[in-house]
Amino acid sequence: MSQTKHRPQVAIICGSGLGMLADTLKCQDSFAYSDIPGFPQSTVQGHAGRLVFGELKGKTCVCMQGRFHMYEGHSLCKTTFPVRVFKLLGVDTLIVTNAAGSLADGLQPGDIMVIKDHVNFPGMGGLNPLTGPNDDKFGPRFPAMSGCYDKGLRCVAMEVAKQLGVANIMQEGVYAMVGGPNFESIAEARLLHRLGVDAVALFPLMDEIII
Numbered sequence: 001m002s003q004t005k006h007r008p009q010v011a012i013i014c015g016s017g018l019g020m021l022a023d024t025l026k027c028q029d030s031f032a033y034s035d036i037p038g039f040p041q042s043t044v045q046g047h048a049g050r051l052v053f054g055e056l057k058g059k060t061c062v063c064m065q066g067r068f069h070m071y072e073g074h075s076l077c078k079t080t081f082p083v084r085v086f087k088l089l090g091v092d093t094l095i096v097t098n099a100a101g102s103l104a105d106g107l108q109p110g111d112i113m114v115i116k117d118h119v120n121f122p123g124m125g126g127l128n129p130l131t132g133p134n135d136d137k138f139g140p141r142f143p144a145m146s147g148c149y150d151k152g153l154r155c156v157a158m159e160v161a162k163q164l165g166v167a168n169i170m171q172e173g174v175y176a177m178v179g180g181p182n183f184e185s186i187a188e189a190r191l192l193h194r195l196g197v198d199a200v201a202l203f204p205l206m207d208e209i210i211i
């Protein structure tokens with residue numbers, strides 16, 4: 001942290017095709033993941049692999065231009081390592097974005113879903129970034145997931161969507177994570193839909209479990 005004066009309050013993880021958000025930060029300090037000790041390398045198209053510090057609408061932020069997925073061969077310890085770093089830097093708000101597949105009738109390509117809850121299939125099978133000795137710096141041994149997606153921030157997101165005139169393409173929903181890298185079969189998509197899942201993606205949501 002000697003190479004940037006920024007001390008972020010907000011961390012934003014930019015998923016596939018969303019990395020351009022980081023380019024809008026003012027007074028940027030940008031670092032390649034390859035130059036950051038402990039950071040894996042992004043191998044997925046659309047994931048630039050840069051950590052960008054700067055100001056966004058008056059807030060000091062740090063943006064990940066690209067993330068790490070277990071399907072790339074990274075351990076969950078590695079994929080969630082940046083979130084632990086953000087926590088130690090004093091970040092108190094994490095915004096996670098990623099591409100996903102829609103299972104809900106009203107959720108069309110290009111729409112935005114604000115996650116209100118998740119189904120962590122890999123986690124239910126024991127694949128969890130919190131496995132192993134608990135480090136109390138990051139939270140309790142048995143963290144509740146009931147408050148994982150802050151209601152206040154969700155309300156802000158929906159309100160801003162109204163102000164920007166894009167409320168018609170935004171809705172809340174339940175998200176499921178699967179392992180990938182293959183997409184779901186038709187039968188799997190039908191099963192997830194029957195279970196009340198609105199969108200599905202390949203693994204990204206382990207970050208919320210950490211912070």
Ligand SMILES: O=P(O)(O)O[C@@H]1C[C@H](O)[C@@H](CO)O1
Nearest residue numbers: 015016067098099201202204
């Ligand atoms: O993290 P991103 O936005 O890439 O998440 C999903 C999962 C895969 O990486 C990709 C598949 O299209 O999008």
